[in-house]
Amino acid sequence: MYMKIQKNMDCDILVIGAGLAGMIAAARASNLGLKTIQTGNSSVLFFASGLFDLLGVYPIDSGKILTDPYSAIKKLQYDQPGHPYSKVSQDQIKESFQFVTDFLNSTGLKYHLSDHNNKNILTSVGTLKPTYIVPETFSKGCDFDRGKKNLLIVDFKGLRGFSAKQAAAGSGMKNGDVCTLSIDVSENPGGLNPVHLAKLFESREFIQKLSEKILRFSERIDLVGMPAVCGIHNSLEIVNEIESRTGMDVFEIPGMPPSIPGLRLKNAFEKKLSTSHVTVLNNAKVVFHAMDEDCFILQAVNDNFETKIRTQCVILASGRFPGGGLFARRNIILETIFNLPVFQPKTRDLWHQLNFFDPKGHMINQAGLETDDRFRPLDKTGKPAFENLYAAGSILAHNDWTRLKSGAGVSCVSAYTAVNSFYEKNYLK
Numbered sequence: 001m002y003m004k005i006q007k008n009m010d011c012d013i014l015v016i017g018a019g020l021a022g023m024i025a026a027a028r029a030s031n032l033g034l035k036t037i038q039t040g041n042s043s044v045l046f047f048a049s050g051l052f053d054l055l056g057v058y059p060i061d062s063g064k065i066l067t068d069p070y071s072a073i074k075k076l077q078y079d080q081p082g083h084p085y086s087k088v089s090q091d092q093i094k095e096s097f098q099f100v101t102d103f104l105n106s107t108g109l110k111y112h113l114s115d116h117n118n119k120n121i122l123t124s125v126g127t128l129k130p131t132y133i134v135p136e137t138f139s140k141g142c143d144f145d146r147g148k149k150n151l152l153i154v155d156f157k158g159l160r161g162f163s164a165k166q167a168a169a170g171s172g173m174k175n176g177d178v179c180t181l182s183i184d185v186s187e188n189p190g191g192l193n194p195v196h197l198a199k200l201f202e203s204r205e206f207i208q209k210l211s212e213k214i215l216r217f218s219e220r221i222d223l224v225g226m227p228a229v230c231g232i233h234n235s236l237e238i239v240n241e242i243e244s245r246t247g248m249d250v251f252e253i254p255g256m257p258p259s260i261p262g263l264r265l266k267n268a269f270e271k272k273l274s275t276s277h278v279t280v281l282n283n284a285k286v287v288f289h290a291m292d293e294d295c296f297i298l299q300a301v302n303d304n305f306e307t308k309i310r311t312q313c314v315i316l317a318s319g320r321f322p323g324g325g326l327f328a329r330r331n332i333i334l335e336t337i338f339n340l341p342v343f344q345p346k347t348r349d350l351w352h353q354l355n356f357f358d359p360k361g362h363m364i365n366q367a368g369l370e371t372d373d374r375f376r377p378l379d380k381t382g383k384p385a386f387e388n389l390y391a392a393g394s395i396l397a398h399n400d401w402t403r404l405k406s407g408a409g410v411s412c413v414s415a416y417t418a419v420n421s422f423y424e425k426n427y428l429k
Contacts, residue, residue, distance in 0.1 A: 005305040009279070011037045013422065014309055014368065016286050017317030017325070018042040018339065021393025021411035023269040025315040027103050028419040030276035032072065032427075035203075036310060038273070039284045039300050042266050044323065049254045049357020050228065052100070052111075052412065054093070054132035055085070056405025060361060065130045071116055082398040084410045086371045093409075096416035101133055110136035110236050119143055124255035125130060128169045130405060135261055137239045141251030151178040152217050153253070154210075154226040155355040156185050158192035161256030162227040177220070182212060189342035194229050198260045201231040201238050211245035221248060224348055228252035229260050232267070253339055256411045281307060288337050294387070313388040316369075316377070317415060318395060325395040326367065333367050335395075340377045340385055343397040344368050361400050370398035374421040375414050386425070 006197075015025045018040030029036040042115065042302045057065060059074040059079075066072050070090055076085040077287045094116070098135040101113045110132050118130040119142035134142060150152040155164035164180035185192060214224055223340075230252055243250050254261065273280070275346070284307070285299035289299070296314050300307045318325030318337065326342065333344045345351055345369040369377045369391045376384040377391045392414040394407065401407035 005304065008308045009037060011035045011423045012311065013313040013315060014311040015315045015317060016040065017101055017319060017391060017393065018317040019044045019317065019323060020048060020408060021415040022317035023391055024272055024412055024418050025039055025102060025317055025415040028099065028267065029415050030273060031276050032419065032423050033277065034423065036278045037281060038278055039281045039286050040426065042270060042285050045262045045266035047257040047259060048168065048262035048265060049211060049259055050135050050265055051121065051131040051254060052133040052408040052410040053405045057131035058404060060400065060403045067117055069132065070116055080398060084396045084399055084414050087371065087375065088413055091271040092417055093413050096413045097133060097270065099416055101410050104268055107263055109268040112139040122167065123160045124167055124227065125342065126169055128392040132409065137230060137252045139251065140223065140249045141253065145236050149222040150220055152214065152221040152224045153178065154183060154214065154224060156183050156192055156197060158185065159197060159227060160191065161192065162287050170177060171341045181213065181217065183210065189300050191353055194258055194260055197231045197255055198232045201229060202234065207238065209243055214246050215374060224248050224250045225253045227255050232260060232263060235264060286337055289334065315415065315418055316389065316395060317393045320394045338385065338389065340369055342367060342381050361403055365402065366398055368395050370397045375418040387424060390422060392418050
């Protein structure tokens with residue numbers, strides 16, 4: 001009979017979750033020199049766009065795309081005191097984004113943070129999406145519609161979820177022309193896997209052939225957009241090489257999952273954290289057992305091991321329903337590790353509107369954990385459930401992140417602030 005490895009571990013901080021909020025929390029804890037354990041499945045980042053939204057639309061029912069997110073955040077803080085952004089200052093928001101940008105840049109994955117305004121990014125369906133910080137490989141496509149430039153959009157036959165013609169049709173070019181180029185990748189005549197295509201970009205021969213085809217448009221094109229598959233490990237160098245060979249500005253366009261920019265994020269976080277103070281327990285289910293004086297006693301279990309963990313602090317970044325942080329029964333939504341109270345509609349029939357596109361949105365998207373200003377989850381009396389338990393990311397209540405375009409921003413701000421709150425409270429006395 002196969003026996004699981006059993007061991008005991010202790011740490012300063014346990015991060016439950018390996019999505020964006022969990023990764024940022026682990027990065028900040030490591031940065032502060034805290035002994036850190038992280039559990040979770042980082043493959044969820046493979047579905048991330050690679051963009052970091054702050055606040056793209058507000059008020060929600062206006063549908064208005066924001067240029068200045070900070071002015072809108074000020075109004076949001078007044079209108080919605082329970083929203084995660086209402087628990088922090090604008091300086092804290094800016095500081096958290098600066099930390100994430102600096103951290104990713106230190107891994108070699110360059111991100112662009114130039115000012116405090118949103119940027120408009122062309123998407124694979126031809127819409128303009130407001131976002132805050134972008135990979136450097138996307139940067140020359142930011143706000144391209146404001147200048148008088150002629151655009152070439154490139155796609156690859158067999159790559160699902162990206163059509164140059166569709167992107168061009170919705171691009172809304174006002175001051176320039178747009179044309180398309182579809183390239184047949186002979187190495188893969190059938191369906192084209194984005195990971196395989198990204199690896200082809202890491203071949204100089206492939207880049208040479210691609211550049212030659214783009215050069216046919218050189219007399220009438222200033223700017224080249226292509227799906228975000230320009231390599232996995234050295235994407236910026238690849239984009240720069242295509243620019244050097246063609247003499248044109250080049251940028252990547254985010255597409256449908258699975259996402260190569262998300263894979264780059266996953267690799268960047270994992271590589272950097274593996275050289276820091278972070279121990280990773282992959283794919284482990286975490287169970288809370290008890291408090292021992294001021295420490296949490298938990299158990300992390302997967303197919304290979306059972307680990308008893310003693311920790312001073314827990315960052316709950318376990319996500320919503322897909323990540324397993326929340327679980328929906330027929331008539332109630334539960335938090336799965338500490339059985340914390342979940343803010344939710346009073347009855348099941350209020351979870352969703354009949355109209356999928358109802359301008360009021362669906363109340364279930366507001367469900368989650370309510371916290372104090374340090375991001376400590378509250379118990380039924382409205383007080384912190386535990387002195388050193390914090391929550392971060394999509395598990396937080398009152399954030400309809402899909403419609404607000406605020407998911408990455410809330411993950412970034414709450415994770416960074418939660419770790420800082422614990423550190424300042426316990427180590428800066």
